[in-house]
Amino acid sequence: MQFPVSRLLLALWLGLMSGVVVAQADPPGDPAAVKLGDDGYWRDKNGDPTYKIEKDGTVDFATFQGFRRFNSTCFVCHGPDGSGSSFAPALADSLKTMDYSTFAGVVVNGRKDFLNGQDKVMPSFGDNKNVTCYLNDIYVYLRARSTGALGRGRPPHHAQKTGQYGDNEDKCMADN
Template identity: 45%
Template sequence: MRPLRHLILFAIVAWGFADVCGGYFQEVAAADKFYRVVDGKADVRTYNGYRRYHAGCNHCHGPDGVGSTFAPSLVDRPRDIEEFRRIVRDGQSSSGTSVMRAFADDPNFAPYIDDIYAYLQARAEGALGRGRPKR
């Protein structure tokens, strides 16, 4: 009887440990995500990123970040957050020619760069489809 109790106790402790660690690892994996989408519904930051993106970025980068004939997709090969911030703030040039203007002084975009990134990251990772996200 005693070995059975030890086995049951061990199983309960192992299950509890696995449950705690599983939750921890999910949180660590989610820590590098700027967005949160649950049951197809976007968090406030991601939804605001959608709104800000479609207020100005979509004119060049296409609806939902898919790109256009003159600006690249922002969801096919997403940049890391630091590079994204730098390009949006400082603009982008190619061979001395301005390709994308800087938005550092634009109050409609500069404070919301991370929100726009959250939206594009959710699109790139397939957490959000095309069109207006649910709130």
């Protein structure tokens, strides 16, 4: 496990500048799915979104959706299947130590690596519903990649979309 030193320094620096004590982000913890939420997403024991993969390799619908969304929007910079590129980090590794709220914050707000003087920018996706309505999906997909529960490529089998999932999706896409 490694935590990029530049990020740690940045977090400390931002903490000092704002006078706020920076709490170390919690690692994501046990990914076991314990409960299906009303929104159609599986949750772990902490209530965070997680994946559910059956013994025969069938993935839950959100994980499959996450695979599709990741590989349509994020892979151009982060590499196919979250495996990284010379431009942006391997998210399959990042999620070993990054918790859900940190992940969501970076995707919604974006981030710029200005401490290293590099011109690498993680764009903000906060106003892109094709991303914000599928944040949980992308997260659970990458979480499954980070634990090794899911290999590279398209998951061979996936569960059908549930009514709860569909309702939640429709509501999110319709909201202004």
